[in-house]
Amino acid sequence: MEKNEIFNRIFPTACRYMRVNPLKVDEDFNQRSLKVFDSLLENVRFKGQHEFISVEDLMNVDKELTSGSEDLTFYLEGCKDVVIFATTLGVNVDAYSKKLQANDMGLAVIYDALASALLEFMTDEYEDELNLGAHTFRFAPGYGDIPIALNYIIIDALSISKKIGIYKASNNMMLPQKSMITICGLGKEVAPTCAHCIRLKSCSLRKDNLRCYNS
Amino acid sequence: MLQLLGKKTLFFDGGMGTQLQANGLSVGAIPEELNIDRPELIVMIHENYLKAGADFITTNTFGANAHKMARAKYPNTEMIKAAVKNADDARKNLGREKDSYIALDIGPIGELLAPIGTLSFDDAYDLFKEQIVCVKDDIDCIIFETFGDLYELKAGVLAAKENCDKPIFVSMSFDKSGRTLTGTNPETYINVMEGLKVSAIGVNCSLGPKELEPVIRTLLEKSHLPVLIQPNAGLPTLKDGKTVFELTPELFIEALANVMDEGIAVIGGCCGTTPDFIKIEKENFPVDVKQRDVPYRTAVSSSTTTVYLDESVRVCGERLNPTGKKKLQAALREENYDMLISEAIAQEDAGAKVLDVNVGLPGIDEAAVMRKIIPMLQEVVSIPLQIDSSSPAAIEAACRVYNGKPLINSVNGKDAVMEAVFPVAVKYGGVVIGLALSEEVPKLCEERVAIAEKIIEKAKGYGLTKKDLVIDCLTLTVSAQQAEAAETLKALKVVTDMGLSSTLGVSNISFGLPNRPLVNRTFLTLAMHSGLKLPIINPLDRSLMDCIDAFNVISNVDVGCEQYIKNQENVVVQTVTVTKTDGAASGNAGAAAAGTKDVGFCIAKGLKDEITDITKAELEKTDAMVLINETIIPALNKVGRDYDSGKIFLPQLIQAAETAKVAFAEVQKHFTVSSEKKGPVILCTVEGDIHDIGKNIVKVVCESYGYEIIDLGKDVPVDSVVDAYKEYHPKAIGLSALMTTTVENMKRTIAALRANDCDVPILVGGAVLTDEIAKEINADYYTEDAMSLVNLLKELNV
Secondary structure, three states: HHHHHHHHHHHHHHHOOOOOHHHOOHHOOOOOOHHHHHHHHOOOOOOEEEEEEHHHHHHHHHHHHHHHHHHHHHHHHOOEEEEEEEEEHHHHHHHHHHHHHHHHHHHHHHHHHHHHHHHHHHHHHHHHOOOOOEEOOEOOOOOOOOOOOOHHHHHHHOOHHHOOOEEEOHHHHHHHHHHEEEEEEEOOOOOOOHHHOOOOHHHHHOOOOOOOOOO | OOOOOEEEOOEOOOOHHHHHOOOOOOOOOOOOHHHHHHHHHHHHHHHHHHHHEEEEEEEOOOOOOOOOHHHHHHHHOOOOHHHHHHHHHHHHHOOOOOOOEEEEEOOOOOOOOOOOOOOOOOHHHHHHHHHHOOOOOOOOEEEEEOOHHHHHHHHHHHHHHHHHOOEEEEEEOOOOOOOOOOOHHHHHHHHHHHHOOEEEEEOOHHHHHHHHHHHHHHHHHHHHEEEEEEEOOOOEEEEEOEEEEEEHHHHHHHHOOOOOOEEHHHHHHHOOOEEEEEEEEHHHHHOOOOOOOOOOOOEEEEOOOOEEEOOOOOEEEEEOOOOOOOHHHHHHHHHHHHHHHHHHHHHHHHOEEEEEEOOOOOOOOOHHHHHHHHHHHHHHHHOOOOEEOOOOOHHHHHHHHOOOOOEEEEEOHHHHHHHHHHHHHHHHHOEEEEEEEEOOOOOOOOHHHHHHHHHHHHHHHHOOHHHEEEEEOOOOOOOOOOHHHHHHHHHHHHHHOOOOOOEHHHHHHOOOOOHHHHHHHHHHHHHOOOOEEEEOOOOOOHHHHHHHHHHHHHHOOOOOHHHHHHHHHHOOOOOOOOOOOOOHHHHHHHHHOOOOOOOHHHHHHHHOOHHHHHHHHHHOOOOHHHHHHHHHHHHHHHHHHHHHOOOOOOOHHHHHHHHHOOOOOOOOOOOOOOOOOOEEEEEEEEEOOOOOOHHHHHHHHHHOEEEEEEEEEOEEEHHHHHHHHHHHHOOEEEEEEHHHHHHHHHHHHHHHHHHOOOOOEEEEEEOOOOOHHHHHHOEEOOOOHHHHHHHHHHHOOO
């Protein structure tokens, strides 16, 4: 896909992250965004890993964690298998962000938002190549009541650090910062919703009539 | 073993994880527990590899560090001891005690080291040390394998060297781009690990033998150490929902055909390989290792870039040095390192290939500052650093935490100095600059060369070669010692003919003369012609950098004039008649060039690059205080209102704030005493949280409104916030957290502040915070974004 096409695809999402109305941006903002997008692409080393495992194996990776999550049970009800995705833009993206933050904070904010949107986009593309058939949306530990601590267990269980370089940081965070671990239940369709978001009541995006999901 | 290593081909074993999975290890289970739960299984796997021809048994301890094993049912050291016993039992069972070796396997910790991650270098060191010490007398060597982070590997190698006397093998993983996960290329890996004096260097995992061939070739062509390879059994593919590796033993060995006879010293296998793979390796690899003739080079490295100092001219940026720079001195004393970071970035962007770092100031703990500043600089620049200090303790502190192979500045001909610095260079693997002076500064070329020879001789006694040295032939001030300039040039020529690399601090030459740049340029050109390789200059001085571009063309280094054209094609050539000018005239010229835009307009539009000249011009006709109160503050306020009403957005607000900050800095030069700042306000991202972009946004916006910000950084321990409160007496404290999991640390931080009688407002912010959470954790205020925080500070009269 051409660079400009990718930019056009991810720009509205990046704007949402910045609480910017994409319809109101001026040419200068657009040009700055395009320029920093070039730098972003120079620094991206996207890596993806996916593993098909049974729902049973997933629930057994740490029963204490998984058994307490109603959302996990709800989303995976009726599914026999899941795919676990781990995707990252790599450490260079973080390093360049740091450099921008020291030099041009305004540009750093645009860069950060574009990087988040690009990771989503590249993970979508990665998922599409697998032709999964009927499947739930990709949800991540931390979504709803799914314990974020699952990230750590999954990183170790699937040797993710070794294979694609997503590492554990303290408090269940992951590094590089633009990294995701997500799960798709196979065999049924479930769309994402804002209803399970912990910020539902205090969401600043919703105040600005911006939404992550349709429902 | 060391007698055989590099002479006879030695064989490691193959994959352990895949063997365990084949024997029923389930997803999420901890392989190291099997050392105690199922020793017979582990012994059997080791035996199978020994029977296949392996000389080394790798212990089942890849992840056995205390952090990774926190979930395990046994203490990690118990599992390691059991693993070593299993390896020993296997070789005893087969009568192979004499001719097989136990390699303690150490894999990555699984966390990234600071500054990218949160794990400190010292903590990483301690984790490795614990793994090694508990079995150091029962093993034959240590293998650090599958590392993706050179810095973590350095911590491991140091832990091994300082706590155990067994040979150390290292092996990193490279992806298809030819780099490790944190961006290290093979040359850099070689340069750093040879400096640390490991016993063998290698590559494993990640790819199969065919895909690893380019990396293997680089190791064979550029490393002087025995080369170890352990590829996967090809690339993983999915078969019936399970991951399998594509190569059979036959295809695996076929894929190694191109490199098999090129000098590989140790061969084994990684994921997906089995005893059959080792057997076929043993049948096919030559018994004797081909000896390689690899030339020695003078090279320094960061974690991602290696700079050769013995080929073309490379610029060392001189600006991170407080000598004669009042602002930098103040910044160092106040521990405000933003300025150093900006200077470092600017120099790299301007074309420097190495950066000098000197933090020597009276009253400063140089070693402590080096320990802090080196990782901070390495987080934002990718080029190697030159550690510049007259204190051996500061040099050692810097070398220890430095990620790469540093350039050390410097020793001279005095025995005591060399005896203090050379051991540090040997231990950490640095290249050392040798100043050609001793008790006195020699005038003649011959005297300088004699001192250089003394330095070479002394270095030899420590195992350092000429390639580990760069000689500084000394730039003396031409206005005071005119005849000596030619001696410097002669000395450069002799030193170059001796096969040494050379350096000079160029601008000393012109001290005390008018139009110094002209003298500097001329001297630089002559010095390069005499063999100078590492000029230490200001890379932001375009006239000097242009000289180097031209020199590289004329000396046929810049083939096809490619770099020259890239750098010079947009330069407008003017015939300049140099006349005496005064400062005011040049100031006006700048303002005139800036056109009709005014300061307010620049702030509103965020024209950071233009505002300095325009502010200077306004200050010609407007009082500084009036400019602040009637132009800058109103412009900022309008920007703030536009942001609140949705007319402009966050990036534009920040751009305007940064522009206003530049204008403020210019205006402040016109106050006889520095204008009173508001605040101070302490800001930090709380313990355990590494996301600091939000906090940094707040900082920029607050600073643009004239607040003095004490930025404690990210992942700040609770106690450090309390200490800073006591030290700086702030008027407010702002805490940031992105994750729900770190809000708990925010609560602890607030509790600790309250327990220490903190009576200033505590403000919190971050993605997961709300008014309700702020109340729950006992904060005084929650602000949604940077602008509302500034508004709140105004309301609170901070």
